[in-house]
Amino acid sequence: MTRIQKTVLILVALVALVIGLTAYRVLNTGQQVDTAALLDAGIVMLPQGRDVPDLTLTNQDGEPMTTAQLQGRWHLLFFGYTFCPDICPATLAELRQLQGMLPDETRQRMQAILVSVDPDRDTPEQLKMYLDYFKAGFIGLTGPLDDIQTLANAVGVPFIPADTSKDNYTVDHGGNLALIGPDGRLRGFIRAPLRTEKLAEQLPAVIGQDG
Template identity: 85%
Template sequence: MTRIQKTVFILVALVALVIGLTVYKVLNTGQPLDTAELLDAGIVILPQGRDVPDVTLTNQDGQPVSTHDLQGKWHLLFFGYTFCPDICPATLAELRQLRSQWPDEVNQQLQPILVSVDPERDTPEQLKKYLDYFGAGFIGLTGPLDDIQTLANAVGVPFIPADTSKENYTVDHGGNLALIGPDGRLRGFVRGPLRAEKLAEQLPVFISSEG
C-alpha cells in the first residue's frame, strides 16, 4: 500500500468513526436537540442551573416534602390553587392529557407538582380531593405562605398573596411551570398557556437528551 493510499485509508477511517459516534449519540438521545423547536414548544432552558432554597412543605397525604427531595427525576412545579376559576383547571387538564400521550418511561421521569398559592384554603385534604379529579400521578404541596412565596420567587414564578379577609377571594398568579432537574436545580421553564401538541413531542426529547 502506497503512502497516499495509507493516508486516504486513515482519513476514511476517521470520517467513519466520527459518523459512527454521531449516529450513536442520535440513537441514544432520541433525536438531536433543537433549541428553536424547544422555544416554539414554550420550553425555555437556562444557560446554567440555579439552586432551589431548602423549603419543607406538606403533600396531599399529610407527609412532609423537602425541596431537597426533588432529585432523581424531573419535576414540573405549577403554582396555583384549587379554587382557581380558570388557569389551574385548564393547565392540570392539559398536563393530564400530556401524561396520557407520553410513554410510561417519560411519565416515570417527569413528576408534575401543584404548589398551592392559597394555603389558607388548600389543606392537604382539599388538595387530595382536587387532584384526584385529574387522575393518578399528580402531587400537591401546601404549607406556610412565606415558605411558598420564597420558593416561588426563587424559581422565577412569583405570585401576589391574596387578601384572605375577602369572601371568595382569588389569587393573582401566572401560568408558567418551573422545570426542576434530577439534580434538584432549576433548569428552565415551560411557558403558559401550554402548547400541548408541541410540548408532547419536545419535552421528552429534551429530557432524553439530558440523560
C-alpha cells in the first residue's frame, strides 16, 4: 500500500468520525445529554447504531467467540497487537487504570477487548500471556486477517496490514476505541489519547444506558 493510499484511508476514517460527531450534536439538541462534556472526555456517540458484521474469532483461551456475543454488555474494542512497542501497552495500562476509577456497577457492565491486528504472531497463547500481565480481565481476540480487517473497517477503526516478510515488523494502527452497545451495534468511539479522569466521570452515564 502506497503512502498516498495510507493517507486516504486515514482521512476517510477522520471524515466519518466528524460526520458522526456533527450529526450527534444536532440530533441531541435539547436532550439531557452533556455533549460538550462527553466530547471533552474524548467520547463521540453516533446518532444511530451501526451493525457489526457476523464473524467468529478466537479468544485467548482458544475458544471461538462470535460478534453476536458482544450483546448484553458494553464493549470497548481496541485494535492492536502484543508486539506493539508503544501505543498498545500504554493504552491497555490506561484502560486498567480507568477500570479502577469506575464504580463497580459501571465496571460490571463494560468489557475491554484487544482485537489483534497481527494474527500471524498473536496466537491465543501469546494473547493470554500478554493480557495476563495487566491483570485487568481483558479479552483478546485473533483470527484470519481478512475477518479482523472486516471488523475494524466496519467499526470505523481501520489499520494497515503489515508486511510480514520483514523481520521485527510493526503494524500501522490507531489508538481509538470502538464503543459497542448491549445491542451488539457500534454506538460510538473513544478517541486517543485516553483521558482517564474525564472518562471516569462521563462513562457511567453512557454505560448506564441499555443501548
